[in-house]
Amino acid sequence: MRDGLRLALTTFTVLPVRAGRIDRSTARTAMVLAPVVGVALGALLAGLALLLRLAGAPAPLAGVAVVAAAVLATRALHLDGLADTVDAFGSYADADRALAIMKRSDIGPFGVVALLLVLGAQVAALTAVLPRPPLAVLATLTVAAGTGRLAVTLACRRGVPAARPDGLGALVAGTVPGWVVAPAAVLLAAAGGAADPGRRWLGPVAVAAGVAVAYAVTRRATRRFGGITGDTLGAALELAGTVTLAVLAC
Template sequence: MPAESRLVAGARLAVTTFSTLPVRAGRIDRPVAGAAMALAPVVGALLGALLAGVLLLVGTLAAPLVAAGVTLGAAALLTRGLHLDGLADTVDALGSYRRGAAALEIMKKPDVGPFGVVALVVVLLVQAAALTELAGRPWPACLAAVVVATAAGRLGVTVACRRGVPAARPDGLGALVAGTVGPLAPAAGAVAVALLAVPAVPGRPWQGPLAVVVALAVALALLHHVVRRFGGITGDVLGATVEVVTTLVYLGLVLSA
């Protein structure tokens, strides 16, 4: 498959995988999946711009907390809630202290256990609190913060799909994308997202990039643990990575000395 057409197909697959935007997927195979996972932060930046627009618009009509809640609702709608579902399933499996197939079986269950519920509540509370604070910042800083956090969450997926990371199952999204991303995409993505984070905290140009670096470091540690416990990554693990990194970046952007 020619490189250009693979890139186009990868872009379309990235949009359909990470959003509900009306784009029809084309060819799907591992090379295309690798391109899609490498482009995930770009889709995240696009989603972040849309969500920042929602936050800023609703913030002119209602209280910042209301704007934050509406923005989180829009985020769930634009992503089908898949990342939140993946977070709950992954945390439930980790909380069971089981390994391998037994842990994967827990992730398949349609119900959400207590660990998953707590994870969802904590993540949504932290994100809502951070968005409430960001809504009070000048609009360029607010826009940069939401774009960076959303893009960084998808960059976590790029990192998770790098070569050498196995899939936990022989089928599913994890099997399609695991090990498909070369070393250049995560490195380039990290630099780009860190640079985008510079204007996110007025007066502290270092805080945004530091928040991105710390969040990605935590994601790497989490992925290492997940691979040991489950034997590799799954689609649920990728969703959990998105939410964990996004939440940590939001938290890092609103912390003050």
């Protein structure tokens, strides 16, 4: 459990945690704990947002600052995976060539557009959320970040193969029992009700939308590349978290 938590923290944050044992058993624990790490990160981002609001920062500026903090807290690793995955999806190349595109260090036009749209959507959603009561801000950010990491748990469920014999995808693919996703989604959906007490149904809808996007990305990656990679996990995380945040901001 301790090694799994360390792996989860080093995979999803920039915390300087000393690495422990790394194998598929540890990877399973890390992927199961991914939503917990996301909730903790969301709580920290909510604290930053509320401090900025207390200091009198305009909501759009505070939104940019919170998104920038989230990027720094994750080394932009997941955004890089999003850009690489979208470039590969849009390449019309066969599986081997598409995987080679994902490994390249440059970003193509599809990836650039994807980054602009996702980051723009996050800032716009936060601009709408930040003037709300503190509990609503906390619930929104923790649920969005938690659902983003739940997307990785979903993608690593048993039955989903890895696209390559090496890399992060090979380490974590197929390690998580499928039943783990449901209780985590239910807890996040319940917490999401606090994002808008007048419309408590919005929390479950937002989480369901995020999970649906994660499932679609994973399914598309499996059919397109033969399985998941570290990049496709990053893409699922960013898209699921953004969609959840956008729905909660409505």
